[in-house]
Amino acid sequence: MITRFVAAAVFAAAALSASTPAVAEDLPPAAGSVRPDIDPFYSPPPDLASYRDGQLVDHREVDVDLGIPVRAWQLSFRTNDSRDHPELGVTTVLVPTAPWTGSGRRPVVSEQLPEDSTGTRCAPSYTLVNHTAQSAEPLTQMLAKGWIVAVPDHEGPKSGFLTGPRTAHTILDGIRAVGGFEPAGVGPDAVWGLDGYSGGGAATAWAAQLQPSYAPGLSFAGAAIGGVPADLTALTARFDGSVFSGYNFGILVAFDREYPEADIGDLLDERGQAAIAAAGDACVTDLLVTFAFRRLDDYTRGTVLLQSPRFAAILRDNSLGATAPAMPIFNYHADTDEIVPVDQADQLMARWRAGGTTIETVRDPLGEHGLEALRRVPDAQAFLADRMAAADR
Template sequence: MLSTDPRPIAVTIHAAAGTGAGADRRIRLPRRGPGRDRDTVRSSIARVVVTAALLAVASVTVAPETSAEGPALPAGSVVPDQDPFYAAPADIGTYPDGRLVAAREFDPRMSVPVRAWQLSYRTNDSHGNPILAVTTVMVPTTPWTGPGPRPAVSEQIPEDSTGTRCAPSYGFATGTSQAGNQITKMLGNGWAVAIPDFEGPQSAFLAGPLSGHAVLDGVRAVGQFAPAGLGPDTPWGLHGYSGGAAATGWAAELQATYAPELRFVGAAIGGVPANLPVVLKNVDGGLFSGFLVGALVAAPREFPEIRLDTMLNERGRADTAAAADLCVLELLTRYPFWRLSDASVGDHYREGSPLIEVLQRNSLGEVAPTIPIYNYHADTDEVVPVAQADELAASWRRGGTAVVTARNPVGEHILEGGRSEAAAQQFLRDRFTLDTPVTDMDIDRPVPLSR
């Protein structure tokens, strides 16, 4: 929505690391519209296996150690919980959805020439309450030579974490994000890229509506930030894998009613955990059960009706307390083979339980997006079962969404994300450059046809 609110936007321009430009400068811009018993050997082996595998995941952010002494840190190098930039203004509720609050430039240390900023903006949690969110926007410094305005992609990196130090914005500002390669490829296409912290200020992992709001309002905020050079005519694509695909799916489902003014050409989602009860039951007790622990920690922050205090036993309460501020790699290496039945009282997977009810509410498939979708997945995905992704595609098609499904007959969850990245980008490239409508298609290879 557009607004004529005359209040200025606070913009902090920070010297990039190593530039010697001195102290931060704040300028004012006019506002514009819109415990556990474990077999020691088994646990050790699991930790090695999971760690080695996850090093290949583009989503992992490892929070650096910081010191109270020494030179001033570059912009964005302070943990979000301690950084005033991430603090919502007292009157955040008076800001329209997507209203830009503040901005600061930083050095993302990319291998391609770009300018990068962190933008804070008003969005809403899953219940419609106003919150502050942050997105990272990168724009190539080379001129756009393609037809029409420079395209942009909102890239949802799978944070899958319980602490704000794992947020993408912090990872890029500190140079610790491992998602640089995929972002570099998009920038190399000449596209601008926005990377929202879609878990919000409480790291509410798996909070579906919140994530969709944060993605869409992040795009709105970028459009208000003149230095990025993106405006109302900018064509946008959406992309995300795994946890990032869930956020992308929520943005696609909500866009027509929440942000109808935004121009999206399509969305690519891979390894999508669409049916959360199915996915979490699948990882329970297995190598990737850290995802379940993370969900149990983070979801009650947004949905307190889960009532962990009465749901868990002593062991479960100790485990979840220890997991309150962990990134995805830490969750998976600390909690392999963790079972909810060993850590709780009663059957919490029964239909109608508070846990299942919340998970169902945060699952995809109730609303059909109005933009074309590329849905890719490995048939042998051991973390996120492909059947529930197939069910999502079928549900969306019944609602009128054009969906291309690509199924890799050989692969698993982590490797599929990297292996099919080029195909996902090709789908978006076609949407940016071709006028031919997308029609439903099922292909058994990870490379989509240009249409």
Template sequence: MSRRPLSSATVLAATLATCGVLLLPAGTAGAAARAAVPAPGSVPPDQDPFYAAPADIADYRPGQVVASRPVPNPTLDWIPMPVDVWQLSYRSNDSNDQPELAVTSLVVPKRAWTGAGARPVVSLQSPEDSLGTQCAPSYLLAGGQDNQDAALGVELLAANWAVAIPDHEGPKSVFLAGPQEGHAVLDGIRAVRDFGADGIGKANPWALSGYSGGANATGWAAQLQPGYAPDVPLVGAAIGGTPAAPRAVAKYIDGTSFAGFEFAAAYGVATEWPGSGITSLLNPRGQQDFAGLRGQCESAILSSFAFRRLNEDTTVPDPFGVPSVAAVLQQDTLGAQPPVVPVYDYHADTDEIVPVGQDDQLVSDWCAKGATVQSVRDLLGEHVEEAAVRETAVSVYLGDRFAGRPAPSSC
């Protein structure tokens, strides 16, 4: 089956974007405006007008495309097949339901889809785990840089599926702000479906996948979909090494070599929910540390905060016990509503970064509310290893869902 021809509007969008032109959809303010923009991946997002929200972003509907551009001649060493790559910006909502601009990358194999029905698409959430826009998947992908999507994405593309990779931390690069991440994922799917590039439109079936920080975003998208995006049907979701409960994860890694994740999460939660009062609890050292955290990527955060304890930066011995902090962390914990999409949940029992117990609680909570969850636990394995161990199993699970086979359940 050959790819569906592009509409004239899509061809026009591609032509303008190839020439370095930012295209706004018809019917919006400044629809005819054209602004020269840098080549994708040539400058960090903070310096790229493509990532800047229009003044009337609130007038866009969630998932409505704001701008689009192809990534010309993508040099992606980790993708072993010819692909087309697009960047789409679109309106989404943060955790407080305030409008914001989000970006997703669509990767479509050039090889024609010959399977039954339309080509499957997977929204793959990267474990970005960072606090700077220069760490965003779209920027790394467009610049040809290897990143944490590599191992996860190759297996999906090898199946000749399309893959969408949203910048799920949003324009503020907030780490572990679950509702915001879920919105960005679901609105990214809406944007890709409406854009219609390379035969990817409303007829294509969608699934979700993510590991670690990407699993948190994936879980939130699955949980929020029935209420936030009932127009976005999903056939399956796979989550691994999931940090479902930020408080439990933070206590687990406090004072360890992975304490940087705790500090990054505290910064992200403080940014997304100022009412948590986290910044008011900081002592002088904490104020200095938070200033240094801004804009940092994962490797720098982990090296700077290894073996640190969070209460070294606060005026109280147990910052998690402060009512305003505890309330926000509870709000940011997965499990309150069941997803309607079947879920494959995998985790290493010996995970040294994300404790398996809080993920077991998520499975229990979802199952009790009627969800379909296949829970897989590996007796041995490190956090990073688990992603590789279950890589093929994830593709098989999602392939079965695309094929319409009944989903197994451990509930």
């Protein structure tokens, strides 16, 4: 990891070279174009613990080209990890430049992209600026409707893939930060929508589930979630040794970082330690290609990893369903989803309904995980539009 001092020196050198005339390579790097690992914008201030949850730390305007004219800013703010330790969060807020001509206030949504990674080079704030964002179709369609959209780096600075509580904290504190950022024109009393699919659906579900306890002062019209990985115990068992086993190695890296006191790495042998290192800065495609068909127990010191008390407890703690959201939910899933089985999503919806959540579900008899995301985008956005309009009346 490059230190903050070295990162600052890199930027200082770029700024110094920019003072000399006049070739393109002498210009300083564009805002947001440098990997978060070495960009001082992502470094927390020493007094971060003194900031309120969601309090703005810094902001900068960035250039984001999604085919719709927008103004875009990256906001950094105080949030908390899974154990409520202070952490710096980042969200990108995109505001269409065209005037809002719809009735009522311009809708505002937090869109959780499926980051599914172990490296900050895969974080949305970086990929949106550098034209490498994946699964951004819902985002572009919302912007085309004239909606304001916030896109949080919901995995946080440690790239915490599927670490539920810290993901929820980042989303909710990002919404607080946007509400306090006047140039976005949202305001602290806005009624928000939440949206996400797959890994972004899990992040959205966690934010909906923890909102009543963590951010009761925020107002939400509803949340649309699809293809949601809810039960990590069931999913890791399903992924192990399959074509999708790379997800397990991403989870292993994320939980080892998020819960160092569990000392998960001590359960691994030398091959396991090498695998963790190799998986430590990977986007989703890297994980799936590198670790396809691998079994976790081939990398341990004779431990059945998925049944070890330490690891099993963390899987349970990061599975959804302990409490029910207060906001209405739209949930969609293909019955034949080849990655995230529908039964564990059905079980989550049953628990939430029993807790009093109002839920509208759509189940498609035939469908594939990626195509289901595209198929139901219009329905998810219609659900959010209807509820935001009703909240505005």
